[in-house]
Amino acid sequence: MWGFETEPEFQRELDWIDAFVRERVQPLDHLLGNQYDVADPEFVRLVRPLQAEVKARGLWACHLGPELGGKGYGQLKLALMNEKFGMARFGPIVFGAQAPDTGNSEILAHFGTPEQKRKYLEPLLANEVVSCFSMTEPQGGADPLGFTTSAVLDGDEWVVNGEKWFASEARTAAFFIVMVVTEPQAENPYRRATMLLVDAGTPGLEIVRDYGFHGEPEPAHAHLRFTDVRVPAGNVLGGRGEAFAVAQTRLGGGRLHHAMRTIAQAQRAFEMMCERAVSRTTKGQRLADLQMVQEKIADSWVQLRQFRLLVLETAWLADQGRDWRQIRLHVSAVKAEMPKVLHDIAARALQVHGSLGLSTEMPFTDWLVNSFHVGLADGPTEVHQQVVARELLKDVAPAEGMFPSYLRAEEERRARELYGSV
Numbered sequence: 001m002w003g004f005e006t007e008p009e010f011q012r013e014l015d016w017i018d019a020f021v022r023e024r025v026q027p028l029d030h031l032l033g034n035q036y037d038v039a040d041p042e043f044v045r046l047v048r049p050l051q052a053e054v055k056a057r058g059l060w061a062c063h064l065g066p067e068l069g070g071k072g073y074g075q076l077k078l079a080l081m082n083e084k085f086g087m088a089r090f091g092p093i094v095f096g097a098q099a100p101d102t103g104n105s106e107i108l109a110h111f112g113t114p115e116q117k118r119k120y121l122e123p124l125l126a127n128e129v130v131s132c133f134s135m136t137e138p139q140g141g142a143d144p145l146g147f148t149t150s151a152v153l154d155g156d157e158w159v160v161n162g163e164k165w166f167a168s169e170a171r172t173a174a175f176f177i178v179m180v181v182t183e184p185q186a187e188n189p190y191r192r193a194t195m196l197l198v199d200a201g202t203p204g205l206e207i208v209r210d211y212g213f214h215g216e217p218e219p220a221h222a223h224l225r226f227t228d229v230r231v232p233a234g235n236v237l238g239g240r241g242e243a244f245a246v247a248q249t250r251l252g253g254g255r256l257h258h259a260m261r262t263i264a265q266a267q268r269a270f271e272m273m274c275e276r277a278v279s280r281t282t283k284g285q286r287l288a289d290l291q292m293v294q295e296k297i298a299d300s301w302v303q304l305r306q307f308r309l310l311v312l313e314t315a316w317l318a319d320q321g322r323d324w325r326q327i328r329l330h331v332s333a334v335k336a337e338m339p340k341v342l343h344d345i346a347a348r349a350l351q352v353h354g355s356l357g358l359s360t361e362m363p364f365t366d367w368l369v370n371s372f373h374v375g376l377a378d379g380p381t382e383v384h385q386q387v388v389a390r391e392l393l394k395d396v397a398p399a400e401g402m403f404p405s406y407l408r409a410e411e412e413r414r415a416r417e418l419y420g421s422v
């Protein structure tokens with residue numbers, strides 16, 4: 001079976017989402033600040049009614065599988081939906097599909113106790129609150145085995161000490177999922193860390209500083225300090241020493257949704273480049289008639305379509321029942337390629353717009369910076385390229401002798417062995 005069609009009923013939903021995001025959600029990006037500030041009266045006034053329309057349409061928070069209480073759309077449909085959500089900064093939150101809450105709700109649904117689900121998952125899925133996922137530490141993020149923030153059991157409480165950073169949305173979060181070392185003696189280094197649920201406002205938990213990125217409305221990525229932060233013993237998410245397994249559970253789907261939202265930005269850059277190319281003239285010709293501009297447009301379209309197919313193939317494989325570990329080659333390939341696609345297309349669109357393209361009147365520099373963001377968050381590109389190469393090479397056998405097995409003389413010898421001399 002092989003096909004590229006979308007079922008007509010689902011295509012109708014995608015068309016509705018497309019129009020809704022372009023006409024009703026994109027304007028919010030120009031009016032409101034941080035999209036995670038759910039307590040902001042303007043958020044309540046403008047975003048809540050849109051969320052209510054999405055809920056009434058049955059398209060709210062579709063990311064959980066049916067076994068976890070969701071609609072069970074599967075990764076392919078979720079990917080296509082996220083391609084629409086990504087067209088606006090407020091798109092994901094209007095549909096209850098914003099990171100890191102989607103991944104956090106996935107692991108709460110998967111590993112949470114009934115009490116944790118009641119206290120944390122239910123308000124999170126309703127977007128009454130937002131949450132923070134905190135792994136990265138100042139001394140190194142790409143190597144989680146180097147994390148040192150620790151928790152020690154003292155009676156019926158964990159006592160947490162250490163520092164984390166780039167904890168996105170810590171300022172607005174009602175609770176944090178924090179990776180802490182609890183089993184330093186475990187022989188397997190991947191069994192030394194545990195995920196803890198920590199409520200915002202717990203004494204000893206301090207935001208040292210919020211770091212900001214170009215293109216974001218305000219600094220929202222926190223440097224956190226934990227000084228004797230006391231957390232109930234029952235706030236372990238998963239089991240003791242299970243943090244790596246918990247973290248892996250949230251990353252697979254999230255990476256694909258992120259990729260499709262990135263495609264949405266690249267697609268918008270592409271559409272803008274095309275409009276400018278047919279609108280602007282130089283020396284009596286449209287930009288669209290210049291070969292080097294045509295090359296930019298052709299390369300961008302091909303690059304985007306190739307990448308989109310890779311993401312959709314990966315989503316399709318996930319829907320065939322393969323677990324994320326089985327398809328990590330594909331997931332890491334998507335993660336590794338995503339920054340380059342956005343970077344290249346945003347950069348070409350910027351160039352075609354000339355000075356205007358570089359100015360803050362246009363979104364291209366935001367998207368260029370975002371291309372670096374998607375190349376760092378959830379692990380740097382290089383780490384994912386290594387996974388791709390390792391996966392591709394693991395079953396490749398070395399040649400038996402000094403020469404390649406495909407040396408022409410050798411291939412001819414094998415052909416003669418099979419068919420005799422001709």
Ligand SMILES: Cc1cc2nc3c(=O)[nH]c(=O)nc-3n(C[C@H](O)[C@H](O)[C@H](O)COP(=O)(O)OP(=O)(O)OC[C@H]3O[C@@H](n4cnc5c(N)ncnc54)[C@H](O)[C@@H]3O)c2cc1C
Nearest residue numbers: 133134135136140141142166167168376377378379380382
């Ligand atoms: C916008 C944004 C939001 C984020 N949000 C969160 C969040 O909510 N929660 C959270 O926990 N973290 C978050 N992060 C942190 C992110 O996960 C880390 O930045 C990432 O894992 C890399 O860690 P690092 O920045 O410490 O880089 P380092 O580990 O210092 O690596 C620096 C560079 O070294 C190179 N490098 C590192 N390792 C290798 C390797 N094995 N092979 C080859 N080259 C390598 C790469 O070029 C890499 O970019 C966020 C980051 C960004 C940019």
